[in-house]
Amino acid sequence: MSLTIALAGNPNCGKTTLFNALTGARHHVGNWPGVTVERRSGTFEQEGSTLEVVDLPGTYSLAARSEDERVAAKFLASPEVDLVLNVLDASNLERNLYLSTQLLELGKPVAFVLNMVDDAENRGVHIDLAALETLLGGPVIPTVGNREQGIPELKALLAAMARGETSRCRRITVDYGHDIEGELAKLETEIGRDEQLEASMPPRWLALQLLENNADAKRLVTESHASEAIGQQLTKSFAFLEPHLGADGATLIAERRYGFAHGLVKEVASAADDRRTPTSRLDAVLTNRWLGIPIFVGILALVYSLSFILGKIPQDWIAEGFKALSGFAEARLPAGELTSLLVDGVIPGVSAVIVFVPVIMILMGCIAFLEDTGYMARAAFIMDRLMHVMGLHGKSFIPLIMGSGCNVPAIQAARTIESPQDRLITILVTPLVSCSARLQVYIVIAGTFFTPFKAALAIIGMHFLGLGLAVLMGRMLRSALFHGPSSPFVMELPPYRLPVLRATAIHMWEKGSIFLTRAGTTIFAGATLIWFLSRYPGIANREWTAQYQDQRLAVQALKLPATETEDRLKALQLAHESHIVNTSLAARLGQKASPLLQPILDPDHKRPEAWKDVIALTAGFVAKEIVVSTMAVIHQASDEPKVGERLSPLQVALRDNSGLSPLTALAFMVFTLIYTPCLGTIAMIRREAGSWGWAGFTVAYGLVLGWGLAWVTVVAGRWMGFV
Amino acid sequence: MTQNLLIPLSDLQPGDQGEVVQVKAQGPIRQRLLEMGFIRGVRLRVEKLAPLGDPMELVIKGYHLSLRRDESSCILVHRVA
Numbered sequence: 001m002s003l004t005i006a007l008a009g010n011p012n013c014g015k016t017t018l019f020n021a022l023t024g025a026r027h028h029v030g031n032w033p034g035v036t037v038e039r040r041s042g043t044f045e046q047e048g049s050t051l052e053v054v055d056l057p058g059t060y061s062l063a064a065r066s067e068d069e070r071v072a073a074k075f076l077a078s079p080e081v082d083l084v085l086n087v088l089d090a091s092n093l094e095r096n097l098y099l100s101t102q103l104l105e106l107g108k109p110v111a112f113v114l115n116m117v118d119d120a121e122n123r124g125v126h127i128d129l130a131a132l133e134t135l136l137g138g139p140v141i142p143t144v145g146n147r148e149q150g151i152p153e154l155k156a157l158l159a160a161m162a163r164g165e166t167s168r169c170r171r172i173t174v175d176y177g178h179d180i181e182g183e184l185a186k187l188e189t190e191i192g193r194d195e196q197l198e199a200s201m202p203p204r205w206l207a208l209q210l211l212e213n214n215a216d217a218k219r220l221v222t223e224s225h226a227s228e229a230i231g232q233q234l235t236k237s238f239a240f241l242e243p244h245l246g247a248d249g250a251t252l253i254a255e256r257r258y259g260f261a262h263g264l265v266k267e268v269a270s271a272a273d274d275r276r277t278p279t280s281r282l283d284a285v286l287t288n289r290w291l292g293i294p295i296f297v298g299i300l301a302l303v304y305s306l307s308f309i310l311g312k313i314p315q316d317w318i319a320e321g322f323k324a325l326s327g328f329a330e331a332r333l334p335a336g337e338l339t340s341l342l343v344d345g346v347i348p349g350v351s352a353v354i355v356f357v358p359v360i361m362i363l364m365g366c367i368a369f370l371e372d373t374g375y376m377a378r379a380a381f382i383m384d385r386l387m388h389v390m391g392l393h394g395k396s397f398i399p400l401i402m403g404s405g406c407n408v409p410a411i412q413a414a415r416t417i418e419s420p421q422d423r424l425i426t427i428l429v430t431p432l433v434s435c436s437a438r439l440q441v442y443i444v445i446a447g448t449f450f451t452p453f454k455a456a457l458a459i460i461g462m463h464f465l466g467l468g469l470a471v472l473m474g475r476m477l478r479s480a481l482f483h484g485p486s487s488p489f490v491m492e493l494p495p496y497r498l499p500v501l502r503a504t505a506i507h508m509w510e511k512g513s514i515f516l517t518r519a520g521t522t523i524f525a526g527a528t529l530i531w532f533l534s535r536y537p538g539i540a541n542r543e544w545t546a547q548y549q550d551q552r553l554a555v556q557a558l559k560l561p562a563t564e565t566e567d568r569l570k571a572l573q574l575a576h577e578s579h580i581v582n583t584s585l586a587a588r589l590g591q592k593a594s595p596l597l598q599p600i601l602d603p604d605h606k607r608p609e610a611w612k613d614v615i616a617l618t619a620g621f622v623a624k625e626i627v628v629s630t631m632a633v634i635h636q637a638s639d640e641p642k643v644g645e646r647l648s649p650l651q652v653a654l655r656d657n658s659g660l661s662p663l664t665a666l667a668f669m670v671f672t673l674i675y676t677p678c679l680g681t682i683a684m685i686r687r688e689a690g691s692w693g694w695a696g697f698t699v700a701y702g703l704v705l706g707w708g709l710a711w712v713t714v715v716a717g718r719w720m721g722f723v
Numbered sequence: 724m725t726q727n728l729l730i731p732l733s734d735l736q737p738g739d740q741g742e743v744v745q746v747k748a749q750g751p752i753r754q755r756l757l758e759m760g761f762i763r764g765v766r767l768r769v770e771k772l773a774p775l776g777d778p779m780e781l782v783i784k785g786y787h788l789s790l791r792r793d794e795s796s797c798i799l800v801h802r803v804a
Contacts, residue, residue: 492789
């Protein structure tokens, strides 16, 4: 026997904690079809029944005005759902019951969970469970989700309902009063003319949505053959109700629903104490006029350090481990195509994927923690004014700042933004924020062409330029993509709660594994493609390989001191790789493409080697730090400085031979900042924005914007007399 | 009867209480505000303004909510002593 249970409830009612408590670790995370709203489902077994639980997005209503609500409303109406489990926050019962009044209209059995009864008790609210059951017409189980209290009782109840014991369910509906009920009945009659429409959802529910002027319901009706009759009746109903009751349908229905909820709460619950709650005491400090911002900055700095400073330690282990692995493979395997595929393609590709995992898990863990405590809403409250000016939401602030560590988890962090418009814009502009990988490129370039002081200025300037561009693009994208005013800011400030560490751990694990499975494949495929472009056809040239082997043997035969032998072998290897890369498909592409970049990287047509920059930048698609290692190969100079020297051999080569001037070097930095997100970011944009189209758009606008600004840098620089 | 003067919610100061008279906003935002409890006759209290002056925090139906000036100026209230 099996049963599908839809878990519905308001945001912050403890739904996800309850879901975890019910299903344990046995659950699956994906997206709802066609949208980027997370879908969690899991199963548990009880008394021989298998019960599937689907966690719906938390919503205040089923009015289908947001993506979340549309998903919830559609799923609840589908025949897939056998039972609705409505989670109610006992400490905020009245508002939670608004959604219940809608769930009761769906005509499916509804069971209720009265969650966080401990919170309510602490506020002096006592709830009469028997009375609540009678008035709601469904069984009510009290729980404390984060302490697993009431979970066995809940499981037993659900199993009993799966066996068909629904004696505790009675059909309860809100009484909308004589006038509205009369119009509802008339509308229901008209809806009944179309049997298909009548079967698709309860006629009363459809009639209510029509009276509320719900766009989705109206669209549904237009497809019916009875649409004309229904439309006429609706016009009549509006004409009758509005003057008669002094408000439009939506207001009247909301009033009656709240009337029901208010009356019910008065019946079953004692009034809350008026004393100050722990939340208001905390808020007196955390959102304080003077302390709010400094505390927020402090918390942000802590999260940042945990993610990108602490997270860098395992990241370095992983990178070093893979480097050692590829060194080991290279030393043991004969030089050739397969070895190169393994050493320069597969191993760095896998490494490029896995290095992100620690940072993603730590940052997502921190964000989940902040969200579960309730602080995230306060952060948005504090920063909203600033972000609103930029055309964004208060919650966009954290992704943008975290972007300066790494864009990939920053884009994942945009999940906390409820409005799809704000989320999409945040995702699209985050890649402009300069990340730590780009910093490595700046350090090499600025260190070569500028004095240490000016180099520092240039690097700081890049970070501000990135943030400034993100803001500017945010405004532009909003006015270009979404007409009308920005999405409303109506945000609950939930009570502070102690998060359940297990839930945070589950969340971290999910984010890490989603990244590995969804984004990992893209990054890996891209890395292999770039390897192919930069190694062929040279890598397949037997003669070159044989020559290289002979040279190695010759050096080893000299019996020089060990360190010198190693140095010479390294130089040989670099020369061999350089030969391959500089004759590769990528090099040919670079030579073909270099006229495109000439205005920014070679304005005087004096740089025969400008095409080398193109290869390095192409390789930078995989990850920005690869720009540096590719330059080292192309210029045949190591990027590790010798002991006691300020500049590495690569930097010396860049200064003496590349033909870059301080001005074109600056243009190169500007271009590196903007031209494209790395593969990891592209894969993450595709996942989080829901289509390759948006990922492609980000790359395209980056290329155009990057070129444009680098060009402006060169032109303006020359006008001011720099070279 | 200055008490019955209709003012936008955004004009209330922290600590002030009000009673909702009408939601002037249209479209999705209207529906959202209704769902969150801004219906005729409901009492609310302005708790504070964000450090940068906007949005505002208020208590309605026993829970805390924040609204931008853009939204709170569309809600007409009576000031309640």
